[in-house]
Amino acid sequence: MNDGKATNGAAGAKKRFMYVNRKAPYGTIYALESLEVVLISAAFEQDVSLAFLDDGVYQLTKGQNTTAIGMKNFSPTFKALGDYEIKKLYVEKESLDERGLAPEDLMQITYEDEDEDYAEKPLIHIVSRSELTEILARQDVLFNF
Amino acid sequence: MDAYVLDSHSYEHDEEGYLKNLSEWNKELAVLIAVDEKIEMSDEHWEVVNFLRDYYEEYQVAPAIRVLVKAMKKTFGPEKGEQKYLYQLFPYGPAKQACKIAGLPKPTGCV
Amino acid sequence: MPTLHTINKSPFERSSFASALNHLLPGDALLMIEDGVVGARKSSAFAGRLEAAAKTCRVYVLGPDLAARGIAEKDVVAGATLVDYGGFVDLVTGHDRTQAWL
Numbered sequence: 047m048n049d050g051k052a053t054n055g056a057a058g059a060k061k062r063f064m065y066v067n068r069k070a071p072y073g074t075i076y077a078l079e080s081l082e083v084v085l086i087s088a089a090f091e092q093d094v095s096l097a098f099l100d101d102g103v104y105q106l107t108k109g110q111n112t113t114a115i116g117m118k119n120f121s122p123t124f125k126a127l128g129d130y131e132i133k134k135l136y137v138e139k140e141s142l143d144e145r146g147l148a149p150e151d152l153m154q155i156t157y158e159d160e161d162e163d164y165a166e167k168p169l170i171h172i173v174s175r176s177e178l179t180e181i182l183a184r185q186d187v188l189f190n191f
Numbered sequence: 192m193d194a195y196v197l198d199s200h201s202y203e204h205d206e207e208g209y210l211k212n213l214s215e216w217n218k219e220l221a222v223l224i225a226v227d228e229k230i231e232m233s234d235e236h237w238e239v240v241n242f243l244r245d246y247y248e249e250y251q252v253a254p255a256i257r258v259l260v261k262a263m264k265k266t267f268g269p270e271k272g273e274q275k276y277l278y279q280l281f282p283y284g285p286a287k288q289a290c291k292i293a294g295l296p297k298p299t300g301c302v
Numbered sequence: 303m304p305t306l307h308t309i310n311k312s313p314f315e316r317s318s319f320a321s322a323l324n325h326l327l328p329g330d331a332l333l334m335i336e337d338g339v340v341g342a343r344k345s346s347a348f349a350g351r352l353e354a355a356a357k358t359c360r361v362y363v364l365g366p367d368l369a370a371r372g373i374a375e376k377d378v379v380a381g382a383t384l385v386d387y388g389g390f391v392d393l394v395t396g397h398d399r400t401q402a403w404l
Contacts, residue, residue, distance in 0.1 A: 066401070068404070100321050175325070178325070179324075179325045179326075182325065183305055183327055184303075186399065188401050190401065190404050
């Protein structure tokens, strides 16, 4: 089940947790709930990554402005994920294409690599549908929102 | 509804003392909340409180303690980027107490 | 390392059923539950896609949800296997992970 790459010695085996996000923000509570669970679960020091496909890609668009709908714009919080040791956000290219979106329509999200003198590295990885399918199949636990 | 009262103006808070409306926050109110927490605000306390407010402004989330320590370390250096240092300032939990004084919601994942 | 995919929404109402079919690997299992069983009816507009998936994956339908919606066993697409709640549990424990297409 575990190929041994993701173990961290005394603390035992780390598991690969992936949060799969398939819904646009604000219309339902799924997106916000997912993000909150992600932030909480970061305390458990597992190998956490996020996937965005279908309407879930809309969670990462830039220029979100929720002032007029009276809801909190939580999109800036994705930029804090690097601080929470989350280094991988996978976005499915086909889902972007289907919705008329391009990678440039998404927020620029980076994390600072402490091991490389705080060099800024991109958090978002655009992957194809078949690549994402393979990534899903490598996880130990999938959480769906 | 529970509220802090300052200069005959009341500021609503939840059952744990976190401010309901973070836009109402001001420095005098922060001092009052700190008194409730048995904390006398020093420059070091303000440094943390202001740091938390800036973090929230940018990310719309109050950082977990581990994240706060790491971010403090980067901004203020290793001496202040220590759990111990933060606990000396805020003995009942830096994230909880400092966030409350900063007028922020309780950090996500903090129970 | 096969995955169990569960689907609980009708393919006529949501895109999640189609999305699940787009993310199957050969050897994975697909289980229709709740309104997802609507997709298991033979000769529906969706049946062709499900039958195609059944060529490389195992396809299951939760019997109690079929019965509740008046879909007879003989009217289920070819290649799909009926399971009861016990069979549902066996499928979950028999796979490395479960992907719930909500």
